[in-house]
Amino acid sequence: MTGFFLARLTLISALLLLPGVLPARAGDPDTERLTVRTASGARHVFDVEVARTPKQRETGLMYRRSMAADHGMLFDFGRVDTVAMWMKNTFLPLDMLFIDKNGRIVKIARRTVPFSRTIIYSGAPVLAVLEINGGVSDRLGIREGDTVLHPLFDASPEAGR
Numbered sequence: 001m002t003g004f005f006l007a008r009l010t011l012i013s014a015l016l017l018l019p020g021v022l023p024a025r026a027g028d029p030d031t032e033r034l035t036v037r038t039a040s041g042a043r044h045v046f047d048v049e050v051a052r053t054p055k056q057r058e059t060g061l062m063y064r065r066s067m068a069a070d071h072g073m074l075f076d077f078g079r080v081d082t083v084a085m086w087m088k089n090t091f092l093p094l095d096m097l098f099i100d101k102n103g104r105i106v107k108i109a110r111r112t113v114p115f116s117r118t119i120i121y122s123g124a125p126v127l128a129v130l131e132i133n134g135g136v137s138d139r140l141g142i143r144e145g146d147t148v149l150h151p152l153f154d155a156s157p158e159a160g161r
Contacts, residue, residue, distance in 0.1 A: 034074060034130070035149040036097075036105075036142050044140050046132065048074045050152075061131055062089040072132040076152055080125045085109075087116040093134030097142070098122040103153030105146050108137055128152060 036044045047070060051057045057075050061067070077083060080101050087094070096109040106124045111134040122129070130148060137143075 032074070032150070034072075036130075036140070037147045037149060038141055039143065039146055040141065042141065044142065046070055046072045046130075048072045048130065050074045050076055052076045052078070060090070061092060061094065063091070065091050067092060067133055069133060069136065072130055074150065074152070075129040075131070077127060077129075080127050082125055083122045083129065085120045085129060086118065087112050087114055087120075090114055094131045095134055095137040095142075096120060097130040097132070097137065097148070098124070098126045099128045099130060099148050099153065100125065101127040101154050103148040103150065105142070105144050105148060108142070108144055110137060111135055 031047055031049050034046050034048045036046070038044070047068075049072075051060060051073055057077070060075065061073050075083075075085075083098070085096055090112075091114055093114055094112045096112060097105050098107040098109075100106050106126060107122060109120045112120060128148075
């Protein structure tokens, strides 16, 4: 019996060492609530990790093997500028929502290709990018011109409601 339990404990320990399986640790990006309001008035709430530091933005969702359907990552660039993203070391197909300083979605890159080094440009000056699971924006009817409500954006006094 002891050998069996030791083998299970070793397996569990090994799984915890895999990227994307570890629980949140101190120093990980903050988790906050964010709402996307569509032109039809629908509201979709996401729990997002906010990548504010250069290191957090550089790592992003790399090495993660799964993400809950109502989760994502918000990249806060700290200033308005054109930005470029890629999918290097990213296992998950993602939708990238490029967001201006007022919270308006100016571009959506849908179902980006895992591990691709192809550069995905914002096409316009933005303050942030929201990454959610690939296909979620289509499933929820999220389109360019819709609004993201979060304290980061100027036009978000009701963020998270």
